[in-house]
Amino acid sequence: MKSKFIGALIGTAVGDASGALLEGYSMDEVNSVKGGSDTWEMISGRYTDDTEMMKGVAESLIENKGFNGEHMATRFIENYDPRRGYGPGTREALRRISKGESWKETSKKLFGGKGSYGNGAAMRIAPVGLFYYDDADKLREIAYKSSHITHYHELGKEGAALQAFSIALAVSGTKKEDMLLKLKRFIKSEIYKEKVRKLEAVLDKEATKKEVNSELGNGEAAFNSVPTAIYSFLRADSFKDAVVYAVSLGGDTDTIGAMTGAISGAYYGEGGIPKRWEEKLEEGKGKKGRSYIRWLGEELYRVKVFIS
Numbered sequence: 001m002k003s004k005f006i007g008a009l010i011g012t013a014v015g016d017a018s019g020a021l022l023e024g025y026s027m028d029e030v031n032s033v034k035g036g037s038d039t040w041e042m043i044s045g046r047y048t049d050d051t052e053m054m055k056g057v058a059e060s061l062i063e064n065k066g067f068n069g070e071h072m073a074t075r076f077i078e079n080y081d082p083r084r085g086y087g088p089g090t091r092e093a094l095r096r097i098s099k100g101e102s103w104k105e106t107s108k109k110l111f112g113g114k115g116s117y118g119n120g121a122a123m124r125i126a127p128v129g130l131f132y133y134d135d136a137d138k139l140r141e142i143a144y145k146s147s148h149i150t151h152y153h154e155l156g157k158e159g160a161a162l163q164a165f166s167i168a169l170a171v172s173g174t175k176k177e178d179m180l181l182k183l184k185r186f187i188k189s190e191i192y193k194e195k196v197r198k199l200e201a202v203l204d205k206e207a208t209k210k211e212v213n214s215e216l217g218n219g220e221a222a223f224n225s226v227p228t229a230i231y232s233f234l235r236a237d238s239f240k241d242a243v244v245y246a247v248s249l250g251g252d253t254d255t256i257g258a259m260t261g262a263i264s265g266a267y268y269g270e271g272g273i274p275k276r277w278e279e280k281l282e283e284g285k286g287k288k289g290r291s292y293i294r295w296l297g298e299e300l301y302r303v304k305v306f307i308s
C-alpha cells in the first residue's frame with residue numbers, strides 16, 4: 001500500500017513531466033515527433049503547476065491530518081512558482097487570496113460568477129484520493145472542498161471527485177469492468193455520466209485516437225480530460241503504456257499525463273514506474289522535487305495508518 005501511495009504521487013510528476021514540453025500540441029504534431037511506446041523516452045524531468053499544486057494538497061493533508069482549507073490555500077500560495085505555467089483562473093484565485101480575500105469566497109467570483117470548470121482541481125487531487133480511499137462519501141466531500149479554493153463550478157469539483165475516486169479504486173486494486181461499474185454509481189453529474197458511457201463505448205470498440213479525442217476530449221476543461229485519463233489507464237496494461245498513450249493524444253498533455261500517471265501509479269505502485277523516468281525527475285527548487293515527492297507519499301501513508 002505504501003508503494004501505491006508513493007506511486008500515485010511520483011506517477012503524477014512523471015506523467016506531468018512526460019507531457020510538459022508538448023502541452024498545446026495537436027495529436028498529429030505530438031505523433032510526428034514521438035514514436036510508439038517501445039521507443040518513447042521522457043525528454044525532460046521538469047514538472048509543471050500540476051505537480052506543484054499536488055504537493056500543496058499532500059503537505060496540507062499531512063500537516064493537519066486531514067483537510068484544512070485555509071492552510072491548503074496558504075500552501076498553494078507559498079509554493080506558487082510562475083514558471084510552472086498555471087491556468088489563468090487559478091493564478092487569479094491565488095493572487096486574490098494572497099491579498100486577503102477569503103478562500104471560501106474568491107473562486108465564486110471567477111468566470112463571470114460561474115467559477116472555473118478547468119482541470120486544475122482534478123490534476124492536483126491524488127493525495128485526496130489516497131487519504132480517503134476507504135470512504136467514498138468523505139472522499140467526495142474533501143474533493144469538493146479542496147477544489148473550492150480555486151474551482152467553484154460544479155463540473156470542476158465533480159471532475160476532481162471523479163479523478164480522486166478513480167485513484168481510490170486503483171489503490172484498492174480495482175480495474176476494468178469493476179472500476180467502470182463503481183465509477184458509474186459514484187458520479188452525480190449527467191455530463192460525466194454521459195462521458196463514462198462514451199468511455200465504455202470507445203473501450204469496447206478499440207477506437208482510434210481521433211475518435212477518443214472527439215468522444216472524450218483532450219482539453220483543459222475537467223470534463224474533457226478526466227474521463228480521457230481514466231480511459232488511458234483502463235486501456236493499458238502498464239504504467240508506461242498508459243502515460244505514453246495519454247500524452248500521444250495531444251492537447252493538455254501534461255495534465256492528462258499527470259492524471260493518468262496518478263491513477264496508474266496508484267494501481268501498479270512505485271515499482272511499476274520506469275526507474276529511469278523516476279530518476280530523471282528534477283529535484284526541484286529548494287530540493288522539493290523527486291525525493292521530496294517520494295517522501296510526501298511515505299508521510300501521507302504514515303499519517304493515514306496513524307489515524308485509521
Ligand code: F2R
Pocket residue numbers: 023048049050083084085086087088089090111114115116117118119120121153220221252254255
Ligand atoms: N496554463 C497551462 N498551460 C498554458 C501555458 C503553459 C506554458 N507552457 C507556460 O509555461 O507558460 N496549464 C495549466 O492550466 C491547466 C489547468 O488550468 P486551471 O488551473 O483549471 O485554470 P483555469 O483558468 O481555472 O481553467 C482553465 C481554462 O478553462 C476554461 N474555463 C474554465 N472555467 C470556465 C468557465 N466557467 N467558462 C468558460 N471557460 C472556462 C478557460 O479557458 C480557463 O482558462 C492545466 O492544463 C495546467 O497544466
Ligand code: MG
Pocket residue numbers: 048049050084085254255
Ligand atoms: Mg501544467
Ligand code: MG
Pocket residue numbers: 023252253254255256
Ligand atoms: Mg496542462
